[in-house]
Amino acid sequence: MKFFADTAVVAEIDELNSYGLLDGVTTNPSLIAKSGRDFKEVVAEICALVDGPVSAEVAALDFDGMVAEGEHLAKIAPNVVIKLPLTLDGLKACRHFTAKGIKTNVTLCFSANQALLAAKAGATYVSPFVGRLDDIHIDGMDLVREIRQIFDNYGFETQILAASVRSANHVKEAALAGADVATVPAAVIKGLASHVLTDKGLAQFAKDWAATGQSIL
Numbered sequence: 001m002k003f004f005a006d007t008a009v010v011a012e013i014d015e016l017n018s019y020g021l022l023d024g025v026t027t028n029p030s031l032i033a034k035s036g037r038d039f040k041e042v043v044a045e046i047c048a049l050v051d052g053p054v055s056a057e058v059a060a061l062d063f064d065g066m067v068a069e070g071e072h073l074a075k076i077a078p079n080v081v082i083k084l085p086l087t088l089d090g091l092k093a094c095r096h097f098t099a100k101g102i103k104t105n106v107t108l109c110f111s112a113n114q115a116l117l118a119a120k121a122g123a124t125y126v127s128p129f130v131g132r133l134d135d136i137h138i139d140g141m142d143l144v145r146e147i148r149q150i151f152d153n154y155g156f157e158t159q160i161l162a163a164s165v166r167s168a169n170h171v172k173e174a175a176l177a178g179a180d181v182a183t184v185p186a187a188v189i190k191g192l193a194s195h196v197l198t199d200k201g202l203a204q205f206a207k208d209w210a211a212t213g214q215s216i217l
């Protein structure tokens with residue numbers, strides 16, 4: 001499973017990149033607002049930093065507006081992925097960009113039928129929002145499992161991008177459910193490396209090593 005960083009904070013992306021843990025980045029209007037940065041400027045910076053797809057979301061709600069904005073965003077860098085909402089206009093725009101060879105991420109997916117439409121529209125990625133379904137007491141990971149089965153039934157190439165992933169458990173469940181990608185906040189990605197027994201084992205080894213009085217170098 002690929003890891004995308006779900007953030008518009010360049011310092012976080014830079015750090016994850018340095019660990020070699022990053023396959024791409026997703027942004028959304030809320031993350032851009034949180035970053036306090038100019039949208040196109042920050043997308044250009046992230047695209048230059050990351051050797052992988054970077055999702056940039058349109059703000060328009062109508063087909064013509066989405067096409068105009070998406071074409072503008074696509075010019076920022078070759079690795080920009082146009083993020084479009086899962087609406088009829090968004091699906092039409094998805095078809096438009098797919099026909100032009102521009103990658104798309106159809107976002108705000110909350111049902112298997114919506115995902116099926118995104119695949120039929122030729123989306124590169126579809127983003128089921130796991131955490132937001134959990135928020136309303138619906139198991140978000142069940143949706144990922146349903147989409148996996150439907151895409152496998154028909155050989156759809158659209159990648160399942162588990163989004164609204166908020167915990168280490170979400171990451172594990174997304175991997176078990178067969179998501180192609182999980183987009184994850186930087187702190188959660190880093191947290192995956194932690195285990196109390198790793199810390200305990202390391203402390204014991206450090207103590208025992210010191211007692212040997214030896215040096216490796």
Ligand code: E4P
Pocket residue numbers: 006026027028107127129131132163164165166183
């Ligand atoms: C990413 O593509 C989504 O916009 C993001 O994961 C949403 O996460 P949230 O539900 O925690 O805001």
